[in-house]
Amino acid sequence: MRIIAGSHRGIALAALGKGDAGAHLRPTADRVRESLFSALMGGRYGDPIEGAHVLDLFAGTGALGLEALSRGAARVTTVDDGRVAGRLIRENIAKMRVADRVTHLKCDATRLPAATEPASLVFLDPPYGKGLGGRALASALAQGWIAPGALIVWEESAPQPAPEGFDPLDTRRYGDTHVTLLERSQISQVG
Template sequence: MRIVAGRFRGRALAAVGKGDAAAHLRPTADRVRESLFNVLGGGKFAGTLEHARVLDLFAGTGALGLEALSRGADHVTFVDSGRKALALLRENIRLLDVEADARVLTSDARRLPQASAPCDLIFLDPPYGQNLGKPALAKAAEMGWIDANALVVWEEKSPQDAPEGYTREDNRRYGDTHISIMRRGLA
């Protein structure tokens, strides 16, 4: 795994190795990340990354949030509860020397604390097929993590319908990965 573009372009991230089967680590492939960030960097989503405050739910290795930092985001809060994922995430933050721009919450994404400030861009990448995305998104909104017009990028094994209060703006398929992009607050 590596950072695809931006100020950390080409920098390698910590190897997942055999990982931990129980941790459900499934880092977003470099080519999927590259395609996703090309979408977020242009067209109707242009400017999304510049100075963004990002919430990376089910962060795993942190590849999505770190790619956002590389491409202009100001700050990322990473949320995960897995021991192996947290070790890899902290190593990746150290490798890129972005400790000042990152916060790691050791938490179940469905049990978030109150936010100090809302985020403009939310990455939601729950373990596939476990129905964890909707409750995590609801909790994040309840606890003030999601700005009124935030963009949500939801990665799952199938396209996701926008929950109440969100409008799906785009859907992309990359093999067995579906990316549903939604905006909060639009009818």
């Protein structure tokens, strides 16, 4: 695994091999990441990366958030409560020398603390088929982590329906990975 493009292009990220099934880690393959970022930066969504605050839920190695940082995001918050994931994220932050722009929260992505600043771009890559993605999005929304109009990039084993408070934009398939693109509704909901 490596950073595909941007200011840190070519930096090799900490190796995990084919993943860590026990820790539910399965890094997004370089080719999938490259296709995904090409789609995001292809103009249809403006430039969701430049200057963004990125929230990387179920971050694993942190590769998605760190790729966004390399491509112009202002800062990244990674969230993963796994011991192995925490070690890999710390190693990757050190390799890229971006500790001043990345915060790692070691907590359950479905039980987030209150945000200090909402994110405009959210990567959501939960363990497949466990129903955790919707719960993590609900927690992030309730705790103020997702700005109105934020772009959500949700990886799963199947396309995902848009939860309440989000509008569907697109779905894409990369082998066994389905990516659902959502936007947080601009209309504030009183509840």
